[in-house]
Amino acid sequence: xxxxxxxxxxxxxxxxxxxxxxxxxxxxxxxxxxxxxxxxxxxxxxxxxxxxxxxxxxxxxxxxxxxxxxxxxxxxxxxxxxxxxxxxxxxxxxxxxxxxxxxxxxxxxxxxxxxxxxxxxxxxxxxxxxxxxxxxxxxxxxxxxxxxxxxxxxxxxxxxxxxxxxxxxxx
Ligand SMILES: [Zn+2]
Numbered sequence: 001x002x003x004x005x006x007x008x009x010x011x012x013x014x015x016x017x018x019x020x021x022x023x024x025x026x027x028x029x030x031x032x033x034x035x036x037x038x039x040x041x042x043x044x045x046x047x048x049x050x051x052x053x054x055x056x057x058x059x060x061x062x063x064x065x066x067x068x069x070x071x072x073x074x075x076x077x078x079x080x081x082x083x084x085x086x087x088x089x090x091x092x093x094x095x096x097x098x099x100x101x102x103x104x105x106x107x108x109x110x111x112x113x114x115x116x117x118x119x120x121x122x123x124x125x126x127x128x129x130x131x132x133x134x135x136x137x138x139x140x141x142x143x144x145x146x147x148x149x150x151x152x153x154x155x156x157x158x159x160x161x162x163x164x165x166x167x168x169x170x171x
Contacts, residue, residue: 044132094145095129
């Protein structure tokens, strides 16, 4: 499968592993899996709190990541702190992260397929508990508690109504 529903420049799972988080198979969860899973939760929080329909652009890395969202007005530092608190509150609920595969016809009834290339016939839907479900071909942790603590490193308004949030995950 080649579609990318999110995490535009998603790289292969890194060999750099976190010491703290282990999957059910006993293998360490990668930082990139943690970052990418955090991005899903951040996007869900931005949609819920600020009406940002989508993650417009993102770059995910082992050490730092950034995502752009459309907002109706410039975000203040207190907004950013509220977003950070909200993302961490969702992480702490330790939702399971699961994936299922649908046909395009099935998926387009319920999901936003805007980033999915037009030539795919099967769509992988990644669900985080009852928080979020979106098309995504990337690698994730198995439950949100493995992400660790979400930390916003900085933010700025790259355009009048686009906020760029730079973040990382901490043990
Ligand atoms: Zn994903």
